[in-house]
Amino acid sequence: MTSPLGNKQETQSLSPPSFFLGIVKQVLAGDTIVIRDRPIDGPPPERIIVLSNISCGRVARRPTSGYPTGTPEDPFAWEAREFSRTLLIGKEVCYSVETELPSGRKYGCVYIGKSTNGENVALSLIEHGLAEVRKLSPTIADKNKMYQQLVTAQDHAKSLGKGRWSSNSAVTRNIIWSVEDTRSFFEKYKNQPLRAVVESVRDGCSVQVFILPESLSEKPNTFVYLTVTMTGIKSPSTRYENGKLVAEPWGLDAQFFTESRLLQRDVTILLESIFNQNFVGSILHPNGNIAELLLRQGLARCIDWYLNLVSIPGAAEAYKAAEKFAKEKRMRLWENYQPTQAMEVHVDSVKTIVPGKVFNGFICEVGNGDNVSIKCSDGVHKLFLSSIRAPRPQIGNKEEENTVQRDRIRPLYDIPYMFEAREILRQFVGKHVTAQVDYIQPKTSNTVDERVCATVRADDVNLALLLVSKGLASVIRYRNSSDPRTVYYSELLAAEEDAQSKGFGMYCKQDPPIHRVADLTGNVAKSRQFLSFLQRTERLDGVVEFVFSASRYRIYIPRETCIITLLLGGIQCPRRGRIGPDGITLPDMPFSNEAYTFAKELCMQRNVEVKVETIDRVGNFVGWLFLDIPSTGQNNEPDTNKPLNKKKKKKTTDITSVRQKANLSLLLISHGFGTVHRAPATERSPYYHDMIKAEEDAKINQCGLWSSDQFVKEWEAEVQNNSDPTALNGAEDGNPISLTGFSEYLDDLSELQINENGDTTNENNGGTTKQLSWKPAQITGISKPASGSQGLRFFAQHLSDACTLVKISQTLNSHSFPPFPPEYYPKKGSICIACFSLDNCWYRARVIRSSPKSVAVQFIDFGNEEVIDAAEYSSRLSPLPASPLLQLPPQVKEYRLAFVQLPPDSTDRAFAERAFCNLVENKEVRLAIQYESVPCGNETVKPVPAVTLLLPVADINTSGSSVCSNDVDISESLLSNGLVCVEPIQPQFLKRLPRQLLHKYLDAQALAKKERKNIWQYGDFRADVDQL
Template identity: 80%
Template sequence: MSSLVNNREEARPVSTNTYFLGIVKQVLSGDTIMVRDRPINGPPPERTIILSNISCGRVARKPSTGVPTGTSEDPFAWEAREFVRTLLIGKEVCYSIETEQPSGRKYGCVYVGKNISGENVALSLVEQGLAEVRKLNPTVAAKNKVYQQLVTAQEQAKSLGKGRWSPNPPVTREILWSVENIRSFFESYKNRPLKAVVENVRDGCSVQVFILPESLNERPNTFVYLTVTMSGIKCPSIRYEDGKIVPDAWGLDALFFTESRLLQRDVTILLESVFNQTFVGSILHPNGNIAELLLRHGLAHCIDWNLNLVSVPGAAEAYKIAERFAKEKRLRVFENYQPTQTAEVHSDSLPTVVPGKIFSGVICEVGNGDNVSIKCSDGVHKFFLSSIRAPRPQSNNKEDDSSAQRGRIRPLYDIPYVFEAREVLRQFIGKQVTAHVDYIQPKTPNTVDERVCATVRADDVNLALALVSKGLASVVRYRNTNDSRSVFYGELLAAEENAQSKGLGMYSKQDAPIHRVADLTGNVAKSRQFLSFLQRAERLDGVVEFVFSASRFRIYIPRETCVITLLLGGIQCPRRGRIGPDGVALPDMPFSNEAYMFVKELCMQRNVEIKVEAMDRVGNFVGYLYMDIPNLSSNEPDINKSSGKKKKKKSTETNVKQKTNLSVLLISQGFGTVHRAPTTERSPHYHDMLKAEEDAKINRCGLWSSDQFVKEWEAEVQNNSDPTVSSGAEDGSLVPLAGLSEYLDDLSELQIDEDGDLKTVINDENIKQLSWKPVQITGISRPSGSQGLRFFAQHLSDACTLVKISQMLNSQSFPSFPSEYCPKKGSLCIACFSLDNCWYRARVIRSSPKSVTVQFIDFGNEEVIDAAEYSSRLSPLPPGSLMQLPPQVKEYRLAFVQLPPDTSDRMFAERAFCDLVENKELRLAVVYESVPCGNESLKPVPAVTLVLPVADHKTSGSSVCPNDIDISESLLSNGLVCVEPIQPQLLKRLPRNLLHKYLDAQALAKKERKNIWRYGDFRTDVEQL
């Protein structure tokens, strides 16, 4: 601030005082005024003047960090401030500085106008009774003429009872510094003109105001303090770091522009929205719209997604025109503006997915509330709905949940409103839509890859808008106004506000809906509890949640509030490629992918009906699935027709749409064959399936187009004795139908010519004689679902190879765990065994972020290695001979033997087996291969007989003695195991000389009620289950 000598205009000097000119920027209180110079190349300097010789009291101040309760207001302090504000704000004044205290406070006189002939502000305050004259030393007071005028004016005010001298009690303001329910306040005053005074300017487009009582429905004399951001525009921001102002380019200029025109001016506020607990609206001044002026001077830019909020008629278009003017002139924030070359580009010419590209197709799958998959002409594309976020878990979830519990979370059912959001999107499956790519979201730590975000529309329905308007999704708030977003962002915000005001969905005051859905997949006990309910129902409505293969589905059943795995009954479908138990990739069978894609497009997330017939041993349900099939071509067989006399009647019912049996449909398309089994033959759909199969053969559809498949199928049907064929199976390793294998106590029950068959078995040279090999048992194998007694064995003929492998692994040092090495399930590695600290070859069979479980492929045992021990106990398998050598241990099971169902009995039997074979050399011979034990669903392993040579009669490895101990016979005679259930057709192909001996041993243990027979024959209960 400079004196008049150095300023632009001179004031007439009075006495020895120096006078200054300035413009009143702000009135802090009745006796404190902030004055600034005229701006030159930027915001000007400022000076605060306190009026000499008077006091007006303190104006209330809002709560702050240092003063959490704020400061109270003195009587008549607000009236004094308003008097001075109305008199001086924005006007030029002449002022003097009479004294300056060491603290920096400056005291002086302020006159309205360019010289001291103008109105004395202090004198006017005293005359109105709004200020009190300070008492001075009588000697000093007598010499000060201005002071004498103040004293005289105060006496007159007292005599007239003005202001603070009034006999009436003073009334101070009631101030609401913060609004508790911002949403309710907004709804009460939305788009209503509110008279206000601007108290502070935070940046070029954000101000803090006092809403005056005459505009409010509150109590009389109540002022409301609000922060309001201008709608439709954005100015350069101003940040505060360590108490210092850090503005963006042109930020201070925008601040000064708004301050010089709005600070402490009377304005009209139109509240138009709420954003991050801040009100958004238009600020109107008698001289014009400040937002338009900021744009025209290049101190702000338009926000396209926010322009829709502007409620002033014609203002949004005026904003765009003003911004265009500033861009053309390259003013301030647009100084480096370069117009973009906008050329219309057809989407077909774009080789990749880029913003602006438009896709058309049919929705084939929807995600959990925020994404859809669209089948387009060039394939299936996944799109996330722009600028919205699906419902999230509640913040009060317990953080101390174990990782296992967190691993079982099912977002669709466990997170409130995700299921409802998915159901809204599911209504659009199969409908034609267009997707306009808005932006591509880069990969983040929480996402697997980058996300293509688009606005998806089905006819006139915006999917994102449909979710937000129902309160089933929230709108993303962007920190940076330049961030890409939906072109309908403004409409999304408006829809969200409407949903909040109506209390819809996530914004409802009621408790969120809870979906207690029982997941029966893989849970045998729970599945058994639900089986009777599912079987009694004629047909159950369901939703296909997932398609595993052409004949395997995950179904959600609303009526029973459960999720099941359903295997299609009566059909065999080709197997898809997968990783086998030994880590070897199994290839796709012919037409497996075609069948899978055909079924997925028809069924995925569609409403269906199911009929449950049975349950397998691992908790999967077997039955039939019915659904509506759209647009079947005329050359396809009429799969809705049934055989018999009802054909003519059904042909006349053209208006009745019947649901199609998916098993029949797949067979008619050549994507499966009829499973010929007693349960299938009893099915009411058996004849329909046979007819569909015959039609597919004639038309050479799918599998029937392969001559090799036809030959294999004809041979299999003719033999009709493959024990591994199963209902709903993709290959022989899946689940057989219940009831195919039966327990027996005597071979005469099967009506087999034992003498002839046994003689054939013993004397026929074509039957392979048992080949005995010396082995050593290394451990028990307990895969889930196993019914047989499985174990690992090393052939003693491979002992040299085992020693060689051990020497190669432990005679050299291996590099520590590489940081880039990631132990994946199925990968080969070397691991250090904890009991002897030696290295062995291993395969990763389970992997988690905290540990891996490895199986030592030369011994069969398993061990868990924590992530903290990776560097010392885990390393990649080095290339070379170690990689090429096959595993030196093999998995077998005892032939004709089954473990008891009771867990404790199983453990006792396994312990007895270990006591018989541990650290002993035994003889092993394979009896038969590729036959599962009983009705188990696991991949079968070779079934063997195992004998322990008698110490006094050691024989060579290729033969055994009659006195040798048969391990299976020993376990059976002690009532520790039982003879497995066997299919009659299978038994014709197997050697039965061992079975005679085993049945006799079992009969003896059963008669003496040993161990598992102590309560009688338990097998009847097992068969019923």
């Protein structure tokens, strides 16, 4: 006998037949057998032999792309396959190759044993009625003695009614090739012993099996086809790429090891988990546990996060011991293994963040369901919870997707169950935790920076496990078993399965909770609608969602389901650094960051109480914030040294020890992080005297701001001038907040009952008139804010800056700029250069609006705006190169007409603006500032300087900055024509203004009103405006 390794010649007929020895690897059908040689330095070659002269029928095959319904099964084909499998699998046989077709198909005889004296497999199949003899021509049949034996055996089987010759020959299997509901199937048969036959081996630790009918409570004769991965281990993979077999090192050896012991053997399956819709379980063979053998041979490694799922008692410890044995022997996968010295990493010993680093601190902020910020001795660290994912948005169709993209996205409230997940984590704000870094996730296209992922524990509570167990987070499914993850990954999977089975959180079959929250930030009209609802309750419960500064907070009010911006009343705090209107970064004021940190640690994401007093001109609410008094020197940690057998005292309630809420304004003042705002509204509040006392104490103790001598001097000078109506209340951002509002519209100054003799600067009283600085200027355009403006605003260039403007234009247009950089994206607020469409010249510009399709820019030296499409970026837009032009301030300034207010009707406003343009277009005017930083009426945009414009008459020759009595006052002209009205002014503010000018404007308005010109044609409209 010879080995098939040496027989490589393919012929159609081999006579006399050659006999070979081999081991049966697999039985594909009753008459088709896969035979391999003995292994020598790796997996051995194989040969498929079809038994000559008989046919057993085709066994069913699973559906493929070419056969969507699969291949049907012939009657008794499965019984024949099982007969041959039971008879031959794993046994040594003697076989011949009698005929080999051009297609490579080989026919021959197979005998059990090492010689032809053994049992003839084909003859046994015929005798049991599981095969049928093929018909041959009489000439060939008479010469073939084996064929005659087959025919005689078939006649005998027919006479006895065996197998396919019986009356029930039409019985076939019912096969479930793919389980549709894997979760239900798993829950039904979890940890139950299932008898199965291994059909194929994908790699060393993954097999495909047929679950036999006796183990299932399904229909009779039902077989279920499953893919099962061994629990707790991972072996090198083997896969096909472009029709070629690709294997990792030792992958083929691991596959052969499992094939030679399990392929087509009877095994017992214990389903223990589900991973990526594949079943995970233990595979038991009468001769032992194949997973332990793979580990012992160095053909697999333990997966720690997977190992805890093994349900066999003592198996996990046995796996670790087997892996340790292979490591010590340097077997296969561990041939280059070097034991490492365990080293504990502490935060104090390592400056950089690496896996294994331990943080100890308290949670100061939580994210939207999957991250927390921990304050430690070396700073604040943002950590993401390992191996979990926060709830995701569920977009059903394109129409809904477009709606989501169009509306304002608020993930915390819009994404189902994200708010509930955040609330679970918010319970731990301020609590001491321990976090150990598991891995660092590199930066991806969806993340701004790399993420430090860690396991965070508060006492015995694993935060990630808590979220998953409540159905408020999902466990990440990793593609590769080598991907880093938390050591508690198996517990997370088990908790997720439990939450799914119980219908918790995201797995609840009912509709998810909906949080319809009104975001009032920046919406003036809506904020005014909510004001009465917020004022009618003495104190409202709220949650601080964000801390802008020590005196500005974003707060969620559950009762009114709204989000507001709250400015603290009665206090002035130092401003933090910010970007100014000209794009220049303004520095931090002293102690601004200390005040911000103090307030954030006290308030961020804490439960507070809010008392709303009023609203400012931009829709921010002004009021008071109350929170729990922070503990001082009390130890809230459990006493671990306390004797366990000591009798506990009966707990009693002391009504005198109820903790009161602290006024945050008072706390900030007492620590020197703010000063009392001395205004009538503050003086009328019940907290004014307490704040004054706290301020005095902080001043005596030199706390915070009071430790600076320069600040003390400036504060004392400011207190002396305490009647400023534009003073700030809760002012950290420089925007004026008026708690008293503006007065009504007036037609006569006598209605205010102002003592004229008290005004020493009024010309009527014999005093000296305020000297105004008149400057020649040119109006370049009308300023039209998006909303909230009530004054007539415009842009003007001072003629004294004409030389600078010419130099800027020459510099920009005398150079050829580089092509538009592909990586350059014009962001809102950035300074660039843009080509104006009317003259194709380059000018400095600021991006005021940006979208994927276009950007809107404002030319900062002229004030006009233009929209540039994305297709024109390369020819009309470019970043401003580093040069003195980048530091040069804008050459155009925005002003408004003093004492003048535009009518509320849009048509009337357009007429007034058009008349203004006709008066000043292409003409030189004289401009003088009357007052600054005072809003016009109840406008909500940033105030600009209010000026008087004079237009020289055509027949009078004036030069320089002198003013002729015949010059036309633009404001008076508009008022006399009934195009605008006089703005309402506070009495306190009016005391400091030149009332001679205002007298003249009121007279012009009265004349237009009497003659019912333009806006006065239907009478006085201002009463309706007051009601609004």
